[in-house]
Amino acid sequence: MGRNQPTYQEEEMMTTFCIISKVFIGSRSNHNVTFRRRFHGSFWKLQLINEVRRLYNSNDMWRERGVLPEEIDTMVSHIHEGYSSFHPKLVYKTYKYGRGGMTLQEHFTLERQDELGYCCARRPLINAGDWPCMAAPSLPIDVLLFKALANILMREFLVIRNNLPSRLFYYNEMLDYHQRFWDGQSGVEKIVCVDLSHSIRYVSTERLWNTLKCLHNLGVISHILKEFLSLPIYNAATNLQIPHSNCIPLIGELSDVLLHLFFQHQFDREVLSRYEGVLYTRWDTNVLLASTRYDSYHLDRPQILDILRHVNLSGFISVIERGGGGMHVNPEKSQIFLSADGDVSIPQLSEGETDYDSE
Structure with a gap:
């Protein structure tokens, strides 16, 4: 034979x-x-x-x-062959609430489509219109390619280098480890919460690529990623190109992983170099850091603002102090609570309890 x-x-x-x-x-x-x-x-x-x-x-x-x-x-x-003919077309659609539009439950379903391999925008594209929205390549085969790239980047740069479980296959699964880190912490005097979502408009394609040197020597993967960052996006209704101010395409899991790596190299590194041993985690654009009664450093809003200026980013900062009955609801449908005794807990909210910026 x-x-x-x-x-x-x-x-x-x-x-x-x-x-x-x-x-x-x-x-x-x-x-x-x-x-x-x-x-x-x-x-x-x-x-x-x-x-x-x-x-x-x-x-x-x-x-x-x-x-x-x-x-x-x-x-x-x-x-x-090196993927020299890389020309997918990104298509963008918006969804609205209310009559004839989507329900809140449909919104949560849409929000999780990237976990099924779609490219779903959980954030608004710059100058692109209403939110929530969905953006995806015009061909399903390109969705598969982007999902494969996201998995490789997660495995090589998030799972292995941050000692996360190897079974982690979706970016959203990292939220569980972010919350679990805080649930049960004790002896905490102050928690500083930083929302970095406004910084995304400052993350240009050029800045992200220049920051993430680790992505430059991956052969064909580097080539595809560089092409991906500059893909044009078209409105599904008008077929007209949408300007997005040189911001990277915010279309789901691959974008999320790239942004996570960017913030890891910029914001995380600066915080951890200034506050050695600080209680600190970040999930996506949601940052939590805390000082305890044993820390020698002073942790407050001005210090975080100085870090943001130093790395040329912006963020909304809120502070929870022990004894103040502090509770903070973050954008990821959970809340963090600091008791008068300095104990941290994260009670889960059910879907629909967190109100998004819908009008």
């Missing part, structure tokens, strides 16, 4: 083996550098191909959306 042609994965494995052999056998250092670069590029190609195939084979929803096996094979070929 004759052997079939080698698969793309087998070709990559053979190429990788040859490259590794030449790296160790080669005598000249410049040759070794060349081979290592080739090996690194092949590694990220294989990572992306495997993640695309894993997602496609793990859930029938991609076939239900019309993604055919032939399209997966074509995408794999494009990845091998």
Whole structure:
């Protein structure tokens, strides 16, 4: 019985083996550098191909959306070639409440569509109109590609480097660990809450890319990410391009992961360098940090404002102090409570109790 042609994965494995052999056998250092670069590029190609195939084979929803096996094979070929023809079109739709519009429950359903692989905007696009909204590539196959990229970035830069559980597959799942960190903390004197959502308008494509140097050497993944950051967005109703002030496309999980990495390099790093050992977590744009009775530093609004100015960001700051009956409701449908004894708790709110900026 004759052997079939080698698969793309087998070709990559053979190429990788040859490259590794030449790296160790080669005598000249410049040759070794060349081979290592080739090996690194092949590694990220294989990572992306495997993640695309894993997602496609793990859930029938991609076939239900019309993604055919032939399209997966074509995408794999494009990845091998460096994905030079990358031209997806992002389409934007708005939804309104009230008569003829969506109910609050429908809103919460829409808000979670990115967990199913869609690209859902939980924030307003700059100059784009009403919120909530949905933005997605015009082709379902590109939604699959962006989901695969988000998973790889989460695995490489969030899960591994922050010691998060390896089973974490969706960005929204990180909220649970953010809340669990605070629930049960004791001896807290003051909690400072910072909402960084207004900073997004200052995160231009150029600034994000220049900040995240870790994304520059990922081969074909770097190429696709750079193209993604500058994708034009069109209104689904008028087919006209929407200006978004050079802000990165805010269209769901891939955008969320990129923004999280940006804030990690900018805001998180600055806070942790100034306040060693501080109680601190951030989920998305929601920051919580606290001082205890044992801390030597002074933690208050002016100090956080100074950090925001230093990293050229903006944020809404609120302070909860022990003994003041402090409670703060954050944008993620939960609340943080500081008792008179310095104990922190996060009672969960049911869906619909948090009012969004709807009119």
